[in-house]
Amino acid sequence: MNDLILVRYGELALKGKNRSEFENRLVRNIREKLKPFPGVRVTKTYGRVFVELNGQPMDDVTQALTEVFGVIDISPARRVESDINRIREAALQLVQEVHPRPRTFKVIAKRARKDFPHTSQELNHLLGSHILKNTEGLQVDVHHPELALRVEVRQEGTYLYNGSGLPGPGGLPVGSSGRVMLMLSGGIDSPVAAYLALKRGAALEAVHFHSYPFTSERARKKVEDLGQILTRYAGKIKLHVVPLTEIQTQIREQCPSSYMITIMRRFMMRITEKLARKNGALAMVTGESLGQVASQTLESMNAINDVTRMPVLRPLVGMDKQEIMEVSRKIGTYETSILPYEDCCTVFQPKNPVTRPGVERARELEARLDVEKLVTAAVEGTERVELTPDRQEEEFSSLF
Numbered sequence: 001m002n003d004l005i006l007v008r009y010g011e012l013a014l015k016g017k018n019r020s021e022f023e024n025r026l027v028r029n030i031r032e033k034l035k036p037f038p039g040v041r042v043t044k045t046y047g048r049v050f051v052e053l054n055g056q057p058m059d060d061v062t063q064a065l066t067e068v069f070g071v072i073d074i075s076p077a078r079r080v081e082s083d084i085n086r087i088r089e090a091a092l093q094l095v096q097e098v099h100p101r102p103r104t105f106k107v108i109a110k111r112a113r114k115d116f117p118h119t120s121q122e123l124n125h126l127l128g129s130h131i132l133k134n135t136e137g138l139q140v141d142v143h144h145p146e147l148a149l150r151v152e153v154r155q156e157g158t159y160l161y162n163g164s165g166l167p168g169p170g171g172l173p174v175g176s177s178g179r180v181m182l183m184l185s186g187g188i189d190s191p192v193a194a195y196l197a198l199k200r201g202a203a204l205e206a207v208h209f210h211s212y213p214f215t216s217e218r219a220r221k222k223v224e225d226l227g228q229i230l231t232r233y234a235g236k237i238k239l240h241v242v243p244l245t246e247i248q249t250q251i252r253e254q255c256p257s258s259y260m261i262t263i264m265r266r267f268m269m270r271i272t273e274k275l276a277r278k279n280g281a282l283a284m285v286t287g288e289s290l291g292q293v294a295s296q297t298l299e300s301m302n303a304i305n306d307v308t309r310m311p312v313l314r315p316l317v318g319m320d321k322q323e324i325m326e327v328s329r330k331i332g333t334y335e336t337s338i339l340p341y342e343d344c345c346t347v348f349q350p351k352n353p354v355t356r357p358g359v360e361r362a363r364e365l366e367a368r369l370d371v372e373k374l375v376t377a378a379v380e381g382t383e384r385v386e387l388t389p390d391r392q393e394e395e396f397s398s399l400f
Protein backbone atom coordinates (compact mmCIF):
# COMPACT_ATOMS: atom_id res chain seq x y z
CA MET A 1 0.00 0.00 0.00
CA ASN A 2 1.15 3.51 -0.80
CA ASP A 3 1.09 5.55 2.35
CA LEU A 4 2.27 8.84 1.05
CA ILE A 5 1.44 11.41 -1.62
CA LEU A 6 4.08 13.60 -3.11
CA VAL A 7 2.82 16.98 -4.29
CA ARG A 8 4.89 19.06 -6.67
CA TYR A 9 4.23 22.72 -7.19
CA GLY A 10 5.08 25.44 -9.65
CA GLU A 11 5.71 28.85 -10.49
CA LEU A 12 9.27 28.51 -11.61
CA ALA A 13 9.64 32.26 -11.77
CA LEU A 14 9.14 32.70 -8.02
CA LYS A 15 12.22 33.45 -6.00
CA GLY A 16 13.35 34.43 -2.51
CA LYS A 17 10.70 35.81 -0.21
CA ASN A 18 7.90 35.32 -2.75
CA ARG A 19 8.78 31.69 -3.00
CA SER A 20 8.57 31.03 0.73
CA GLU A 21 5.27 32.92 0.96
CA PHE A 22 3.96 30.85 -1.92
CA GLU A 23 5.06 27.63 -0.21
CA ASN A 24 3.67 28.54 3.21
CA ARG A 25 0.35 29.59 1.72
CA LEU A 26 0.17 26.41 -0.33
CA VAL A 27 0.82 24.20 2.70
CA ARG A 28 -1.84 26.07 4.68
CA ASN A 29 -4.36 25.70 1.83
CA ILE A 30 -3.61 22.00 1.49
CA ARG A 31 -4.09 21.50 5.24
CA GLU A 32 -7.38 23.36 5.08
CA LYS A 33 -8.53 21.32 2.10
CA LEU A 34 -7.64 18.05 3.80
CA LYS A 35 -9.44 18.85 7.08
CA PRO A 36 -12.17 16.30 6.31
CA PHE A 37 -9.46 13.60 6.47
CA PRO A 38 -8.41 13.32 10.12
CA GLY A 39 -4.93 12.01 10.78
CA VAL A 40 -3.50 13.15 7.43
CA ARG A 41 -0.16 14.94 7.91
CA VAL A 42 1.12 17.60 5.55
CA THR A 43 4.81 18.55 5.55
CA LYS A 44 7.11 20.49 3.29
CA THR A 45 10.58 19.25 2.44
CA TYR A 46 13.03 19.66 -0.42
CA GLY A 47 10.75 21.91 -2.43
CA ARG A 48 7.78 19.55 -2.37
CA VAL A 49 4.90 18.77 -0.09
CA PHE A 50 4.39 15.32 1.36
CA VAL A 51 1.01 14.14 2.50
CA GLU A 52 1.07 11.16 4.88
CA LEU A 53 -2.22 9.33 4.62
CA ASN A 54 -2.26 7.55 7.99
CA GLY A 55 -5.05 5.26 6.83
CA GLN A 56 -7.09 7.79 4.82
CA PRO A 57 -8.12 6.74 1.28
CA MET A 58 -5.55 7.57 -1.39
CA ASP A 59 -8.13 8.26 -4.14
CA ASP A 60 -10.23 10.73 -2.14
CA VAL A 61 -7.23 12.63 -0.84
CA THR A 62 -5.74 12.76 -4.34
CA GLN A 63 -9.02 14.06 -5.75
CA ALA A 64 -9.12 16.80 -3.11
CA LEU A 65 -5.58 17.84 -4.02
CA THR A 66 -6.54 18.30 -7.69
CA GLU A 67 -8.66 21.24 -6.49
CA VAL A 68 -5.85 23.12 -4.77
CA PHE A 69 -4.32 25.88 -6.90
CA GLY A 70 -0.54 25.92 -6.99
CA VAL A 71 -0.32 22.13 -7.23
CA ILE A 72 1.37 20.93 -10.43
CA ASP A 73 1.18 17.20 -9.95
CA ILE A 74 0.27 14.56 -7.45
CA SER A 75 2.00 11.19 -7.18
CA PRO A 76 1.32 8.23 -4.95
CA ALA A 77 4.58 7.53 -3.17
CA ARG A 78 6.12 5.50 -0.40
CA ARG A 79 8.98 5.90 1.97
CA VAL A 80 11.15 3.01 3.09
CA GLU A 81 14.33 2.59 5.08
CA SER A 82 17.42 3.35 2.96
CA ASP A 83 18.40 -0.28 2.66
CA ILE A 84 18.90 -1.75 -0.81
CA ASN A 85 16.69 -4.77 -0.19
CA ARG A 86 13.82 -2.66 1.12
CA ILE A 87 14.19 -0.26 -1.79
CA ARG A 88 14.15 -3.12 -4.32
CA GLU A 89 11.04 -4.61 -2.79
CA ALA A 90 9.22 -1.26 -2.70
CA ALA A 91 10.20 -0.45 -6.30
CA LEU A 92 8.76 -3.71 -7.54
CA GLN A 93 5.54 -3.27 -5.57
CA LEU A 94 5.07 0.26 -6.83
CA VAL A 95 5.45 -0.88 -10.46
CA GLN A 96 2.95 -3.68 -9.90
CA GLU A 97 0.35 -1.30 -8.48
CA VAL A 98 0.32 1.10 -11.45
CA HIS A 99 -2.93 1.04 -13.47
CA PRO A 100 -3.21 0.60 -16.37
CA ARG A 101 -0.20 -1.69 -16.46
CA PRO A 102 2.69 0.06 -18.16
CA ARG A 103 4.53 -1.69 -21.02
CA THR A 104 7.73 0.27 -20.64
CA PHE A 105 9.53 1.84 -17.73
CA LYS A 106 12.66 3.54 -16.58
CA VAL A 107 14.17 4.04 -13.14
CA ILE A 108 15.42 7.53 -12.34
CA ALA A 109 17.35 7.27 -9.08
CA LYS A 110 18.93 10.12 -7.20
CA ARG A 111 21.35 9.65 -4.34
CA ALA A 112 21.01 12.74 -2.20
CA ARG A 113 22.66 10.97 0.72
CA LYS A 114 26.27 10.49 -0.27
CA ASP A 115 27.10 7.81 2.31
CA PHE A 116 24.69 5.42 0.63
CA PRO A 117 26.83 2.60 -0.85
CA HIS A 118 25.37 2.68 -4.41
CA THR A 119 25.61 5.56 -6.86
CA SER A 120 22.56 6.80 -8.74
CA GLN A 121 23.63 4.92 -11.87
CA GLU A 122 24.15 1.69 -9.94
CA LEU A 123 20.74 2.08 -8.36
CA ASN A 124 19.11 2.51 -11.78
CA HIS A 125 20.62 -0.81 -12.84
CA LEU A 126 20.00 -2.68 -9.61
CA LEU A 127 16.35 -1.66 -9.42
CA GLY A 128 15.70 -1.95 -13.17
CA SER A 129 17.02 -5.49 -13.35
CA HIS A 130 15.12 -6.53 -10.22
CA ILE A 131 11.87 -5.25 -11.77
CA LEU A 132 12.58 -6.94 -15.13
CA LYS A 133 13.33 -10.25 -13.44
CA ASN A 134 10.11 -10.23 -11.44
CA THR A 135 7.54 -8.98 -13.95
CA GLU A 136 6.31 -10.09 -17.36
CA GLY A 137 5.85 -8.07 -20.52
CA LEU A 138 7.67 -5.03 -19.20
CA GLN A 139 10.60 -3.45 -21.04
CA VAL A 140 13.01 -0.63 -20.35
CA ASP A 141 12.62 2.46 -22.49
CA VAL A 142 14.97 5.24 -21.47
CA HIS A 143 13.54 7.80 -23.91
CA HIS A 144 9.74 7.59 -23.68
CA PRO A 145 8.84 5.28 -20.81
CA GLU A 146 5.18 4.87 -19.86
CA LEU A 147 6.28 4.71 -16.26
CA ALA A 148 9.11 6.78 -14.84
CA LEU A 149 9.87 5.36 -11.43
CA ARG A 150 11.63 7.98 -9.37
CA VAL A 151 13.73 6.99 -6.40
CA GLU A 152 15.34 9.47 -4.02
CA VAL A 153 17.69 8.26 -1.33
CA ARG A 154 17.66 10.75 1.51
CA GLN A 155 18.85 10.91 5.09
CA GLU A 156 15.58 9.97 6.73
CA GLY A 157 14.61 7.34 4.18
CA THR A 158 14.15 6.59 0.52
CA TYR A 159 11.19 7.96 -1.41
CA LEU A 160 9.80 6.10 -4.39
CA TYR A 161 7.08 7.49 -6.64
CA ASN A 162 5.51 7.37 -10.03
CA GLY A 163 7.09 10.28 -11.91
CA SER A 164 4.04 10.81 -14.10
CA GLY A 165 1.44 11.55 -11.46
CA LEU A 166 -1.99 13.07 -11.78
CA PRO A 167 -1.94 16.68 -13.00
CA GLY A 168 -2.92 19.36 -10.49
CA PRO A 169 -4.69 22.58 -11.50
CA GLY A 170 -1.52 24.74 -11.58
CA GLY A 171 -1.77 28.46 -10.84
CA LEU A 172 -0.97 30.23 -7.58
CA PRO A 173 -2.20 29.37 -4.07
CA VAL A 174 -5.46 31.11 -3.25
CA GLY A 175 -4.78 34.15 -1.08
CA SER A 176 -1.30 34.83 -2.43
CA SER A 177 -2.51 37.63 -4.73
CA GLY A 178 -4.82 39.53 -2.37
CA ARG A 179 -8.59 39.72 -2.26
CA VAL A 180 -11.15 40.41 -5.00
CA MET A 181 -14.90 41.02 -5.03
CA LEU A 182 -16.64 38.80 -7.58
CA MET A 183 -19.94 39.88 -9.13
CA LEU A 184 -21.77 36.58 -9.08
CA SER A 185 -24.91 36.17 -11.17
CA GLY A 186 -26.72 32.88 -11.61
CA GLY A 187 -25.30 32.40 -15.13
CA ILE A 188 -22.57 30.28 -16.65
CA ASP A 189 -19.91 32.95 -16.92
CA SER A 190 -19.30 34.52 -13.53
CA PRO A 191 -18.46 31.22 -11.74
CA VAL A 192 -15.90 30.54 -14.47
CA ALA A 193 -14.47 34.03 -14.01
CA ALA A 194 -14.24 33.25 -10.29
CA TYR A 195 -12.36 30.04 -10.97
CA LEU A 196 -9.83 31.85 -13.16
CA ALA A 197 -9.28 34.62 -10.61
CA LEU A 198 -8.79 31.98 -7.91
CA LYS A 199 -6.32 30.24 -10.19
CA ARG A 200 -4.16 33.35 -10.17
CA GLY A 201 -4.11 33.37 -6.39
CA ALA A 202 -6.94 35.78 -5.56
CA ALA A 203 -8.97 35.18 -2.41
CA LEU A 204 -12.64 35.66 -3.12
CA GLU A 205 -15.70 37.36 -1.74
CA ALA A 206 -18.83 37.56 -3.87
CA VAL A 207 -21.70 39.97 -4.35
CA HIS A 208 -25.07 39.05 -5.79
CA PHE A 209 -27.87 41.45 -6.67
CA HIS A 210 -31.43 40.27 -6.40
CA SER A 211 -34.80 41.89 -7.01
CA TYR A 212 -37.05 40.18 -4.53
CA PRO A 213 -40.03 39.72 -5.00
CA PHE A 214 -39.49 39.95 -8.77
CA THR A 215 -36.80 37.31 -8.45
CA SER A 216 -37.59 34.24 -6.36
CA GLU A 217 -36.01 32.54 -3.36
CA ARG A 218 -35.09 29.69 -5.70
CA ALA A 219 -33.07 32.07 -7.87
CA ARG A 220 -31.17 33.24 -4.79
CA LYS A 221 -30.64 29.68 -3.60
CA LYS A 222 -29.18 28.84 -7.01
CA VAL A 223 -26.56 31.56 -6.57
CA GLU A 224 -25.72 30.31 -3.08
CA ASP A 225 -25.32 26.84 -4.56
CA LEU A 226 -22.93 28.18 -7.19
CA GLY A 227 -20.92 29.92 -4.48
CA GLN A 228 -20.96 26.69 -2.53
CA ILE A 229 -19.44 24.79 -5.45
CA LEU A 230 -16.75 27.45 -5.73
CA THR A 231 -15.72 26.85 -2.10
CA ARG A 232 -14.09 23.64 -3.34
CA TYR A 233 -11.42 25.82 -4.90
CA ALA A 234 -11.71 28.94 -2.78
CA GLY A 235 -12.24 27.70 0.77
CA LYS A 236 -14.69 29.89 2.70
CA ILE A 237 -16.56 32.54 0.69
CA LYS A 238 -18.45 35.49 2.12
CA LEU A 239 -21.44 36.19 -0.13
CA HIS A 240 -23.05 39.64 0.01
CA VAL A 241 -26.66 39.58 -1.16
CA VAL A 242 -27.77 43.06 -2.19
CA PRO A 243 -31.39 44.18 -2.72
CA LEU A 244 -31.67 45.97 -6.06
CA THR A 245 -35.45 46.25 -6.33
CA GLU A 246 -35.75 49.87 -5.19
CA ILE A 247 -32.98 51.01 -7.54
CA GLN A 248 -34.48 49.17 -10.49
CA THR A 249 -37.93 50.55 -9.77
CA GLN A 250 -36.57 54.10 -9.62
CA ILE A 251 -34.63 53.69 -12.87
CA ARG A 252 -37.72 52.30 -14.58
CA GLU A 253 -39.78 55.24 -13.43
CA GLN A 254 -37.25 57.99 -14.19
CA CYS A 255 -35.13 56.86 -17.15
CA PRO A 256 -35.80 55.63 -20.69
CA SER A 257 -35.94 51.86 -20.88
CA SER A 258 -33.13 51.67 -23.45
CA TYR A 259 -30.70 52.82 -20.71
CA MET A 260 -32.16 50.57 -18.01
CA ILE A 261 -29.36 47.99 -18.17
CA THR A 262 -26.54 50.53 -18.47
CA ILE A 263 -27.69 52.54 -15.46
CA MET A 264 -28.48 49.47 -13.42
CA ARG A 265 -24.96 48.16 -14.10
CA ARG A 266 -23.49 51.48 -13.02
CA PHE A 267 -25.28 51.07 -9.71
CA MET A 268 -24.03 47.52 -9.39
CA MET A 269 -20.46 48.70 -9.91
CA ARG A 270 -20.75 51.46 -7.33
CA ILE A 271 -22.21 49.12 -4.73
CA THR A 272 -19.67 46.40 -5.46
CA GLU A 273 -16.84 48.90 -5.11
CA LYS A 274 -18.20 50.06 -1.74
CA LEU A 275 -18.47 46.49 -0.49
CA ALA A 276 -14.99 45.74 -1.85
CA ARG A 277 -13.41 48.66 -0.01
CA LYS A 278 -15.23 47.78 3.20
CA ASN A 279 -13.95 44.22 3.04
CA GLY A 280 -10.36 44.80 1.94
CA ALA A 281 -10.77 43.72 -1.69
CA LEU A 282 -8.61 45.57 -4.22
CA ALA A 283 -10.41 44.68 -7.47
CA MET A 284 -13.75 43.54 -8.82
CA VAL A 285 -14.20 40.50 -11.05
CA THR A 286 -16.97 40.03 -13.60
CA GLY A 287 -17.90 37.28 -16.03
CA GLU A 288 -17.99 39.64 -18.99
CA SER A 289 -16.51 38.65 -22.30
CA LEU A 290 -16.13 40.90 -25.30
CA GLY A 291 -19.02 41.37 -27.71
CA GLN A 292 -21.14 38.50 -26.35
CA VAL A 293 -24.25 40.48 -25.56
CA ALA A 294 -25.47 44.08 -25.79
CA SER A 295 -24.08 45.07 -22.40
CA GLN A 296 -20.61 43.77 -23.29
CA THR A 297 -19.65 46.01 -26.17
CA LEU A 298 -16.69 48.29 -25.57
CA GLU A 299 -19.02 51.32 -25.53
CA SER A 300 -21.08 49.63 -22.88
CA MET A 301 -18.05 48.75 -20.79
CA ASN A 302 -16.97 52.38 -20.96
CA ALA A 303 -20.37 53.64 -19.88
CA ILE A 304 -20.49 51.19 -16.98
CA ASN A 305 -16.84 51.48 -15.91
CA ASP A 306 -17.22 55.25 -15.77
CA VAL A 307 -18.41 55.12 -12.14
CA THR A 308 -15.38 53.41 -10.62
CA ARG A 309 -11.61 53.75 -10.47
CA MET A 310 -11.13 50.35 -8.94
CA PRO A 311 -9.62 47.76 -11.32
CA VAL A 312 -12.25 45.52 -12.90
CA LEU A 313 -10.84 42.11 -13.83
CA ARG A 314 -12.56 40.31 -16.68
CA PRO A 315 -10.81 36.96 -16.88
CA LEU A 316 -13.11 35.72 -19.69
CA VAL A 317 -12.47 38.61 -22.04
CA GLY A 318 -10.67 36.52 -24.66
CA MET A 319 -12.72 33.36 -24.39
CA ASP A 320 -15.45 32.02 -26.69
CA LYS A 321 -18.75 30.88 -25.19
CA GLN A 322 -17.85 27.28 -26.04
CA GLU A 323 -14.60 27.48 -24.10
CA ILE A 324 -16.34 29.08 -21.13
CA MET A 325 -18.89 26.26 -21.11
CA GLU A 326 -16.15 23.66 -21.14
CA VAL A 327 -14.50 25.14 -18.05
CA SER A 328 -17.90 25.45 -16.40
CA ARG A 329 -18.49 21.71 -16.88
CA LYS A 330 -15.02 20.85 -15.67
CA ILE A 331 -15.36 22.83 -12.44
CA GLY A 332 -18.84 21.50 -11.70
CA THR A 333 -20.92 24.69 -11.96
CA TYR A 334 -22.56 24.13 -15.37
CA GLU A 335 -25.52 22.01 -14.28
CA THR A 336 -26.49 24.53 -11.62
CA SER A 337 -25.90 27.55 -13.89
CA ILE A 338 -28.34 26.31 -16.52
CA LEU A 339 -31.25 25.94 -14.09
CA PRO A 340 -33.90 28.23 -15.55
CA TYR A 341 -34.45 30.72 -12.72
CA GLU A 342 -34.90 34.40 -13.40
CA ASP A 343 -32.16 36.96 -12.77
CA CYS A 344 -32.59 40.58 -11.70
CA CYS A 345 -31.34 41.68 -15.12
CA THR A 346 -33.78 39.51 -17.03
CA VAL A 347 -36.89 40.55 -15.10
CA PHE A 348 -36.20 44.20 -15.89
CA GLN A 349 -34.87 43.48 -19.38
CA PRO A 350 -36.03 46.22 -21.80
CA LYS A 351 -37.13 45.33 -25.35
CA ASN A 352 -34.68 47.77 -26.93
CA PRO A 353 -31.46 48.01 -24.86
CA VAL A 354 -28.96 50.44 -26.29
CA THR A 355 -25.92 48.54 -27.58
CA ARG A 356 -23.62 51.57 -27.79
CA PRO A 357 -24.55 53.72 -24.79
CA GLY A 358 -22.86 57.09 -24.36
CA VAL A 359 -21.07 57.96 -21.12
CA GLU A 360 -22.42 61.51 -21.06
CA ARG A 361 -25.95 60.38 -21.76
CA ALA A 362 -25.81 57.84 -18.94
CA ARG A 363 -24.58 60.52 -16.52
CA GLU A 364 -27.34 62.92 -17.59
CA LEU A 365 -30.09 60.37 -17.13
CA GLU A 366 -28.77 59.23 -13.81
CA ALA A 367 -28.83 62.81 -12.50
CA ARG A 368 -32.59 62.36 -12.20
CA LEU A 369 -31.99 59.95 -9.31
CA ASP A 370 -30.60 60.36 -5.82
CA VAL A 371 -27.67 58.06 -6.52
CA GLU A 372 -25.89 58.38 -3.17
CA LYS A 373 -28.99 57.68 -1.15
CA LEU A 374 -29.97 54.67 -3.23
CA VAL A 375 -26.46 53.21 -3.06
CA THR A 376 -26.23 53.71 0.71
CA ALA A 377 -29.62 52.11 1.28
CA ALA A 378 -28.67 49.09 -0.85
CA VAL A 379 -25.37 48.66 1.01
CA GLU A 380 -27.18 48.93 4.34
CA GLY A 381 -29.77 46.38 3.25
CA THR A 382 -27.10 43.85 2.25
CA GLU A 383 -27.25 40.42 3.86
CA ARG A 384 -24.19 38.28 4.41
CA VAL A 385 -24.02 34.54 3.93
CA GLU A 386 -20.94 32.54 4.92
CA LEU A 387 -20.34 29.68 2.53
CA THR A 388 -17.99 26.99 3.81
CA PRO A 389 -16.72 23.87 2.04
CA ASP A 390 -18.21 21.52 4.61
CA ARG A 391 -21.77 22.86 4.51
CA GLN A 392 -22.90 20.25 2.00
CA GLU A 393 -21.57 17.45 4.15
CA GLU A 394 -23.22 18.92 7.25
CA GLU A 395 -26.54 19.26 5.44
CA PHE A 396 -26.20 15.75 4.17
CA SER A 397 -25.32 14.21 7.51
CA SER A 398 -28.19 16.04 9.22
CA LEU A 399 -30.55 13.98 7.08
CA PHE A 400 -29.64 10.85 9.05
Ligand SMILES: Nc1ncnc2c1ncn2[C@@H]1O[C@H](COP(=O)(O)OP(=O)(O)OP(=O)(O)O)[C@@H](O)[C@H]1O
Pocket residue numbers: 182183184185186187188189190191207208209210285286287288289292293295296343344345
Ligand atom coordinates in the same frame (compact mmCIF):
# COMPACT_ATOMS: atom_id res chain seq x y z
N1 LIG B 1 -27.53 39.72 -10.48
C1 LIG B 1 -26.22 39.89 -10.55
N2 LIG B 1 -25.47 39.90 -9.42
C2 LIG B 1 -24.13 40.06 -9.47
N3 LIG B 1 -23.45 40.23 -10.60
C3 LIG B 1 -24.12 40.23 -11.76
C4 LIG B 1 -25.54 40.07 -11.80
N4 LIG B 1 -25.92 40.10 -13.09
C5 LIG B 1 -24.80 40.29 -13.83
N5 LIG B 1 -23.71 40.36 -13.05
C6 LIG B 1 -22.29 40.54 -13.45
O1 LIG B 1 -22.22 41.10 -14.74
C7 LIG B 1 -21.62 40.18 -15.66
C8 LIG B 1 -22.28 40.29 -17.01
O2 LIG B 1 -23.61 39.90 -16.90
P1 LIG B 1 -24.51 39.63 -18.19
O3 LIG B 1 -25.84 39.23 -17.70
O4 LIG B 1 -24.35 40.77 -19.12
O5 LIG B 1 -23.70 38.49 -18.91
P2 LIG B 1 -23.70 36.91 -18.89
O6 LIG B 1 -22.74 36.55 -19.96
O7 LIG B 1 -25.09 36.39 -18.92
O8 LIG B 1 -23.01 36.60 -17.48
P3 LIG B 1 -23.33 35.39 -16.52
O9 LIG B 1 -23.32 34.17 -17.38
O10 LIG B 1 -22.21 35.42 -15.51
O11 LIG B 1 -24.68 35.69 -15.92
C9 LIG B 1 -21.81 38.82 -15.00
O12 LIG B 1 -20.87 37.88 -15.46
C10 LIG B 1 -21.62 39.17 -13.55
O13 LIG B 1 -20.24 39.28 -13.23
